[in-house]
Amino acid sequence: MSVLMEVARLDESGELTDAVAVSRARAGDLAAYEVLVARYTVPAHRAAVLLGAGDDADDVVQEALVKAYRQLSRYRGESGFRPWLLAIVANETRNLHRSRKRREGLVLRAATGGGPEADVPDPAYEAIAHERRAQLVEQLRRLADRDRDVLVCRFLLDLSEQETAAALGVAKGTVKSRTARALARLRELLPVGEVPGA
Incomplete structure (x- = not known):
């Protein structure tokens, strides 16, 4: 079974909680971290866009996910993985703002969510x-x-x-x-x- 199929199976079955996924990822299980990436890429992207990353939201999210993986040893689990990751996204977005040296012209737009509706x-x-x-x-x-x-x-x-x-x-x-x-x-x-x- 491929890594992607295993990630999809674990995530859909609900067998892998965030805490378990983090624990396994700390031990080097990349498939467990992929479960977290699959679960939280969309909320992380929405956060980056809504916090003003605009067209650079994909880059912010990618950098945040890489930093989160590298900093898993610092994750304490007090408030959950999602808010911890979103804090990293918020920091990366702030870094983006500082590097641009300007705040004017940043586009703040709400990301649409959900799948296609029947009606x-x-x-x-x-x-x-x-x-x-x-x-x-x-x-x-x-x-x-x-x-x-x-x-x-x-x-x-x-x-x-x-x-x-x-x-x-x-x-x-x-x-x-x-x-x-x-x-x-x-x-x-x-x-x-x-x-x-x-």
């Missing part, structure tokens, strides 16, 4: 939804980085407060206060009903 969506609904997403993304771009980052993690990536704290490298209480302030700032910029969690 064909109403075109009018899709147009309105697209317009609302574009407006939300535009207003998110106007927020300060710390406000945007916490809202992206909490509402677009659907991370818990604890996972957001791990991803951003701040205390859980800081996540709560930043979220409240960022939502208040976003409410000032958007029409009623357009703010996540409102």
Whole structure:
């Protein structure tokens, strides 16, 4: 059985939890790390895009996955592999911003998720939804980085407060206060009903 087939079999069967996969990867089992890569590449890519990596999101994710593999010995498992990886993605995205020496022009766009749906969506609904997403993304771009980052993690990536704290490298209480302030700032910029969690 090929490595890819073994990865798919283990991941689909649910036999390999993140903790077990990390443990096996630390011991040199590349197939176990491939399971983690298969599980978390899409969320990592979404995080990179939403945090402002734009067209460089693929490179950010690849670098983050390589760094995560090299740093598996540092992984303590307190908050789970996903938020730990997303913290690395966030750091890599910040590194990208610093290397560009500019913040203007970075594209923040929401990644679409999910597979094809059985029903064909109403075109009018899709147009309105697209317009609302574009407006939300535009207003998110106007927020300060710390406000945007916490809202992206909490509402677009659907991370818990604890996972957001791990991803951003701040205390859980800081996540709560930043979220409240960022939502208040976003409410000032958007029409009623357009703010996540409102």
